[in-house]
Amino acid sequence: MSTPDLKHFRDLLQSRTGIVLDASKGYLINTRLASVAGTSGYETVDALLADIRKAPVERIVEAAIDAMTTNETLFFRDQKPFDLLRRTFVDLGRNRRGPIRLWSAACSTGQEPYSIAMLWQEVAHLLPGVSLEIMATDLSRECLAKAQAGIYSGFEVQRGLPVQKLMKHFERVGESWQIKGDVRSAVTWRRFNLLDNPSHLGRFDIVFCRNVLIYFDTSTRKAILERIAGQVVDDGYLVLGASETVMGVTNAFQAGPDAGLYLKTSATRPAAARLTA
Template identity: 45%
Template sequence: MKPDDFDYVSRLLKERSGLVLTKDKAYLLESRLMPLARKRGLKGLDELMVALKKRDIVLEKAVVEAMTTNESFFFRDNKPFDQFKSIVLPNLLKARATKKSFRIWSAACSSGQEPYSLAMLLKEEGAKLSGWRYDIVGTDISDEVLKKARAGAYSQFEVQRGMPMTLLVKYFKKKDENWAIDSAIQSMVQYKEWNLLGDLKPLGQFDVVFCRNVLIYFDQPTKSKVLQAISQIMADDGVLYLGGAETVLGISDHFKPVPGQRGIYAVTKGIGKPSLGAPQG
């Protein structure tokens, strides 16, 4: 790809999605955009760039989706889900005992494995949640991956990655070459197309936010902006999950690490109040 074409796509991605693409990732750009060029009947990247520079809105959206579609799998990294079950959820049920409701947001949820993992986890805690109302919202910038998430059908390879066999047998049924998730789990998650750089307020307030392995693709000012926006739609005692390679330190003062719990952050406006992520005594 020509240097000026690379710069053009890089600016587009930064503007539309916050993704920062360095020159050493040129191979990734080419590998993701070549299938898009073929799909549109174009001979190669040169023709794709000509069309893109004509400000083809549909093509611009397709390019952003192609570059921001990231890999996901069920119960990714395990520990965040263990922490949620043993620490966050019990404290959440205690803190919300009066209103008996809470909301969880899976940001940049890709093809739905994270929110469905949370749904299965909550389903397994059924007795404790009797009489409770809870929402799980999954959002992503890509309409294409959200279609897959809503369909709830996954390949053998996808269900083998991180999915405990007991849950696969309990909540999935083999359908042709795929595994279809149980409709009861499917109905527990609402999916919405949403850009993290946009206005988040219409999503409503959340008690727990999973925004894992997203910030690593942003530059520092964008990370700070996104974290501030997330903090504004969280409960005062809400908790934020970030990926293992991500942190708020030196980036945002809207969150603080929860002591002894790597990857979990408390909203700083809730300092002085019990944190949902605080270990139980």
């Protein structure tokens, strides 16, 4: 694999998505781009990378970048954040008249926002007059198309989804399962790059941004978290993945009483760092 072509692709990937791949990840690029090369008429990944550098076609570049994103997800991933969310919904909903707004940033193929929508159906009766608006975003068009269709294989619905929820919220479509309309219509989908300004998405009470920051360097994580903080209401929440944290990255959020749940740092709730200063 030619070093200038490979370096160019790694730089392009980082500038367009924030994803950092060090020079040792040539094998990963090779594996992930093999099918893009095949479907785009290239005999080898080397030939694809050479054209991406010297004669880029946007559709092919986008497919190559898409192929480099890790889309692994499952229903009710890690379970604990969903237990915390159930309690948070009840706390937030008690004194609420309008909707609660939640953003699933980097939603992949939709299992996360649909898990949230299913959970909401279980608590909604406790909160009369309150509704939930779920905004789900991702960079990958392919993921968003699958998410929006809400059709999952037998393997996918076996991952994290209790059988009662499968029976209640899905219907069979051939060999696959489609999530029912009432859950599907609870989610609004948008293509959104976390490197961009999210102000047009509006303000949120809760943001799920899980298992994506791990692919970025610290300065990119900081910038993304601070932009997210700008969209979170005072007293709003951020939920990160099990191996992610705000500690040592930004003071815009601080750890809440439960692991994995962060609170926006506001004027009335100064950053822990400043409190101890």
